[in-house]
Amino acid sequence: MAEAPPRGVLVTRPEPGCAETAAAVARLGWQPVLAPALRLRPRALTVAPVQAMLITSRAAAPALPLGPPVFAVGEASAAQARAHGHTRVTAAGGDAAALLALVRARLRPADGPLLLAVGQGYAMDLAQALRSAGFIVLRRLAYAAEPAATMPAAAQAALYNDLVSQALFLSPRSAACCITQLRDAGLAARVASIRAIAISPRVAQVLADLPWRGIEVASRPDHDTMLQLLGPHR
Template identity: 30%
Template sequence: MRRVLVTRPEPGASETAARLIEMGFEPLVLPLTETVPLHPAIATEQVDVVAVTSPNAIRHAPQSVFDALKGRPVFAVGRRTGEAVRLAGLNLVDDEAGDAERLAARIDAAFTAPAHVTVLCGRVRRDVLETRLLAAGHRPRLIEIYDTLLLEPSDAAIQSVIGEWPVDDVLLYSANGAEQLRRSMARSGMGTKLAAATFYCLSERIAGVLGQDVAKTARIADFPSEDRLLFLLKT
């Protein structure tokens, strides 16, 4: 049975582990980041459309945010985010983008500039979405819902998860997670356990954080979603 290291934060890590078990893999859950709420306040301002960049932006949002945005059209970055939007009772109209670039393009295609775009996002992020929206003449307003903290598992914690046997595969979902993995591999015996592993990444950018040697052999999902990443894993 192939042993697969899952590095994403909870509760997503356990959700992924359950999917891996159903697929016949042995998951090794070692979150390298965690998300925490920021408890933002939301002022009453004009809102034409809402953009949501992660399920965490829904998971950590206070009810006041949902109340303020009720009925507004919501564009989610992907299907998992879209499902979180639906469960929160918001008006999901699109969850097919897959990444920030395409999310901005889909909003721009649906709304004439200047549209007032309320973006529910994390404090740690790339500025792609707001930059693209501004370039297209829209007026994004960012509401930082959560922060991403880096985790530094001890050597003992790593050992308790990985055990004595080599790891066959590693799933990487973010550049922050990849950076923490690189550091852990450098300072502990983890590097030896992952020496022959295949790294599965949501993007080339994530693979690049691990260094050129890994990036050359990493497998990159053809679309930035977990469904495509797990499909790649089983092929």
């Protein structure tokens, strides 16, 4: 019988969300190793009247003013918007293409501008696609994402002692920041025994800079599909 892999799973997702992912990983029988690669800080938004607000991350939900309907990229971000008092919330299928299709099916450019609440550097392609479809898009920063200064000492120790066999990555930027942290800590070579699980092909492209044991991409760009790919510890 093959020996079971080490139970450690590197969780690079920032809060809000890191604790949720860690709990889900633990329910599958793994040991979450917390290493949020980014720190998110909400920013207050003040905007002109819009017909609807769009979010591509749950981190943007706290910044949204109450009133207009919310179109969220997926169920997790929709739930976060509802938790902050929004009652008219519609979830797309989990990625920017699905959100674009939803907006084009439900809204008309003539009915007014759209607020696209994002983090710095995110959703520029979505904004351009919406503008190409005739919408006026107010792309505004709803939160600042800053790289964590270092990887937590406990995570570094787990990697150094080969206690980690899996790693979860949910965004290109968090993947890039984690790679920087691994290199700064002298741990880049340790990933040769770790399977990296990416939420999308774009994330996998960033991860290719290090010699992982393997890089697998979720068939759908959402949290639950990533966890299915991780599977239970055996």
